[in-house]
Amino acid sequence: MKNGDSFTSRPRVSAIALATADSSTTPALDRTQAASAAQFDRQSDRYGKSHILADTQDVAAALQGVPVPPGGTALDVATGGGHTALCLARLGWRVTAGDIAPRMLENARRLVEEAGRSLETKLFPAETMPFGDGSFDLVAARVAPHHFSSPEKFVGEVARVLKPGGRFLLIDGSVPDDDPATEAWLHEVEKWRDPSHGRFLSRAAWETLVRARGLGVERSELNPLKQPDLQWYFETADTPPENRKKVLAAVRTVPPRVRAALKLGEEDGRIVWWWPRLTLLARRSA
Numbered sequence: 343m344k345n346g347d348s349f350t351s352r353p354r355v356s357a358i359a360l361a362t363a364d365s366s367t368t369p370a371l372d373r374t375q376a377a378s379a380a381q382f383d384r385q386s387d388r389y390g391k392s393h394i395l396a397d398t399q400d401v402a403a404a405l406q407g408v409p410v411p412p413g414g415t416a417l418d419v420a421t422g423g424g425h426t427a428l429c430l431a432r433l434g435w436r437v438t439a440g441d442i443a444p445r446m447l448e449n450a451r452r453l454v455e456e457a458g459r460s461l462e463t464k465l466f467p468a469e470t471m472p473f474g475d476g477s478f479d480l481v482a483a484r485v486a487p488h489h490f491s492s493p494e495k496f497v498g499e500v501a502r503v504l505k506p507g508g509r510f511l512l513i514d515g516s517v518p519d520d521d522p523a524t525e526a527w528l529h530e531v532e533k534w535r536d537p538s539h540g541r542f543l544s545r546a547a548w549e550t551l552v553r554a555r556g557l558g559v560e561r562s563e564l565n566p567l568k569q570p571d572l573q574w575y576f577e578t579a580d581t582p583p584e585n586r587k588k589v590l591a592a593v594r595t596v597p598p599r600v601r602a603a604l605k606l607g608e609e610d611g612r613i614v615w616w617w618p619r620l621t622l623l624a625r626r627s628a
């Protein structure tokens with residue numbers, strides 16, 4: 343792994359620990375983090391150029407009108423295959439990409455370098471960032487925070503590592519406001535599909551977290567995003583066969599209200615639904 347990042351083993355339940363390149367701190371991963379690291383290391387090769395996440399128009403649109411300061415630094419947390427990191431590099435940011443899964447980070451670096459850009463990579467959990475206070479002009483996290491063991495700690499770290507006036511961009515799966523039935527159904531199904539899933543938070547919950555850390559919300563939108571093929575989605579997470587059955591049974595018996603809320607249906611034999619996706623842009627006061 344580049345930049346000296348490495349994992350070290352520990353004789354603990356969460357048998358993985360992090361060793362960052364430039365420090366001796368080795369925070370042990372909690373169970374949720376360890377599960378994510380193992381799951382995404384296994385599945386890393388599925389997050390390449392053909393992945394649905396390779397389309398980063400959502401990132402570019404969310405950052406439209408956000409100026410890149412001279413030498414502007416961006417941190418892409420939980421970079422996965424590196425698609426957001428590449429988008430940020432193309433927009434002119436000097437990017438550091440982090441993830442908890444070493445193979446994901448390696449693939450992200452390759453993706454960005456093959457596109458003729460460069461980035462720093464760093465192995466760390468989103469809840470404990472190995473950077474000094476006020477290090478970045480922008481922190482981004484896309485389609486990953488629903489895996490985090492502590493969104494509270496994550497947002498605390500975001501606020502800490504942002505420079506005064508810096509921005510936080512969050513794009514993630516969410517749940518409809520004031521619709522507990524759909525929230526519960528979506529959560530259960532996603533947990534079966536990908537056991538490393540943690541929790542989708544509502545727009546209101548994210549706004550509360552962000553404001554509690556002194557960031558001002560500049561933009562917060564919940565938009566439906568099409569999940570175009572449940573089978574493909576199973577493959578991406580390598581969903582165990584018994585869990586696929588549970589998901590398919592849940593789809594067959596979905597309550598009408600939930601079906602309507604998610605526009606769940608079939609298209610050319612494929613099961614499709616529309617996943618509420620939150621885009622939130624927040625700013626640390628200057």
Ligand SMILES: C[S@@+](CC[C@H](N)C(=O)[O-])C[C@H]1O[C@@H](n2cnc3c(N)ncnc32)[C@H](O)[C@@H]1O
Nearest residue numbers: 378382420421422425426442443467468484486
């Ligand atoms: C769906 S991928 C991210 C996609 C990527 N951000 C993009 O825009 O293409 C989810 C990533 O979150 C990472 N992850 C999950 N939990 C994490 C945590 N607690 N800290 C850091 N990374 C985490 C996984 O290893 C995985 O690479």
